[in-house]
């Protein structure tokens with residue numbers, strides 16, 4: 001994380017980074033609703049706490065023991081007093097009912113949200129230890145199909161309060177249970193194999209929001225970081241258009257050799273590059289690799305040095321990673337990295 005922050009903040013075009021997941025500073029609709037109901041619940045609990053501790057303190061101060069000389073008698077025994085027993089049964093039940101109503105109302109409002117036509121639809125698939133991200137488009141028959149695929153970094157539009165544009169996420173897992181959590185945008189939602197969960201964001205601040213996988217999912221769980229880039233509408237549309245287009249950077253001699261290494265090795269059976277024969281789905285889509293800010297789901301900022309390190313042996317940056325050491329020669333590593341750097 002510390003490794004990544006300077007790289008993120010140094011990017012001139014990149015607006016504010018929210019590195020600390022401050023749950024007291026919600027910047028998106030569901031996060032605010034959760035925040036408000038947690039304040040109500042905390043206040044009720046605070047009142048109870050003050051009442052109980054206040055009464056204990058009062059009794060302790062008012063009636064201290066006088067030691068051996070204490071000739072006061074035992075207080076009156078009230079075992080079986082229905083008035084008192086009713087009071088300490090009914091009042092807590094009423095308080096609990098209020099707490100249940102406050103929280104179920106919020107849960108209902110969040111879960112029953114009707115997505116408007118203009119909502120951005122995204123399907124996120126958790127993998128050990130990275131996130132596959134599909135941007136969806138209508139299939140013309142009332143369903144949704146993949147428009148394009150990317151990984152780890154979710155770009156979503158700003159959702160001004162007067163002109164909201166929510167992003168609707170469908171969460172799936174390719175292997176074990178993960179959990180998608182960006183505290184300033186929404187609460188956490190489990191990502192479960194053979195099951196779909198849903199969540200949504202309506203952020204009113206641009207910037208990069210950091211989050212984590214919040215369910216232990218194996219060795220590199222801690223390096224399964226989440227970045228959500230909230231962008232102004234025009235920037236978001238530009239990003240969408242760039243992602244849909246094929247990479248256009250012309251290849252120089254070394255990048256051409258690198259392309260040969262890439263397609264001559266099994267890279268193609270795990271990675272996809274749109275418009276080529278590389279259609280592997282086991283690893284992240286590399287079509288627009290260089291449009292991301294980090295590699296390995298946040299283990300290192302993206303750049304020539306980190307890509308070299310990764311391609312030479314990914315377990316150096318991410319021990320236990322599911323991409324094998326490809327045993328390339330130093331020259332081949334340079335060539336492949338030159339090719340990867342054209343994937344903008």
Ligand code: HEC
Nearest residue numbers: 128129130265266267270282283284295296297322323326
């Ligand atoms: C057995 C499957 C497999 C093979 C073969 C493979 N990779 Fe990977 N690769 C992965 C997986 C899985 C990840 C994601 C690891 C993670 O972040 O935990 C990955 C991640 C990457 C990334 C980082 C992508 C990102 O956005 O974070 C790059 C770059 C990469 N691979 C390049 C290559 C190259 C080049 C080759 C061939 C020399 C190759 N890979 C071969 C499975 C594979």
Ligand SMILES: [Cu+2]
Nearest residue numbers: 178213217224
């Ligand atoms: Cu995980």
